[in-house]
Amino acid sequence: MTNIIIAFSKRENAVNIRNIFVKAGLEVSAVCQTGAKVLQYAETWNEGIVVCPDRMQDMHYTQLREYLPGGFQILLLASARQWAEGLPDGVVGLSMPIKVYDLVNTVEMMQQSQERRRRKRRQRGRMRNEGDRQVIDQAKALLMERNHMSEDEAHRYVQKTSMESGNDMAETARMILTVMQE
Numbered sequence: 001m002t003n004i005i006i007a008f009s010k011r012e013n014a015v016n017i018r019n020i021f022v023k024a025g026l027e028v029s030a031v032c033q034t035g036a037k038v039l040q041y042a043e044t045w046n047e048g049i050v051v052c053p054d055r056m057q058d059m060h061y062t063q064l065r066e067y068l069p070g071g072f073q074i075l076l077l078a079s080a081r082q083w084a085e086g087l088p089d090g091v092v093g094l095s096m097p098i099k100v101y102d103l104v105n106t107v108e109m110m111q112q113s114q115e116r117r118r119r120k121r122r123q124r125g126r127m128r129n130e131g132d133r134q135v136i137d138q139a140k141a142l143l144m145e146r147n148h149m150s151e152d153e154a155h156r157y158v159q160k161t162s163m164e165s166g167n168d169m170a171e172t173a174r175m176i177l178t179v180m181q182e
Helices: 011-023 035-044 061-067 100-126 130-147 151-165 169-180
Strands: 003-007 030-032 048-052 072-078 091-095
Touching: 003 011, 003 035, 011 030, 011 100, 030 035, 035 048, 035 061, 048 061, 048 100, 061 072, 072 100, 091 100, 130 151, 130 169, 151 169
Parallel strands: 003 030, 003 048, 048 072, 072 091
Antiparallel strands: none
């Protein structure tokens, strides 16, 4: 699920856009009035879409883009002259006046784009190099020998420890080897 944050200085504008999204079946994670509040929400999520005008109470959309984590995109709702010279990376523009159909389709397109990037990251994570595979196999072999585990049990142990510690499996395998070989 992609987190959608709607940020407008006038709360009624933000609520109207949220209602459009909800009617279209999109889930809105937050509605706020300042860029600072957007950044607060963005810290808790690593990706999402911020729907905002060119200027909020406390900052311009270019400042917001600069401070947002890399996994966030901005859907800028403003007159086309606001981005006549182009938009920064991670910003999609939708010119005013907005058609509901265009607004919903643009957000859905942005969500699909983020989902593709998410899948690519996962795939890249699955492709381990030969050295990492060898370290994982060594750790599993050591666990099988010393703790009388089956290969599946050893693999699950390395995997579970990896998830709990927040490290990748190769790093966890290195830690297991270091600790068990002392």
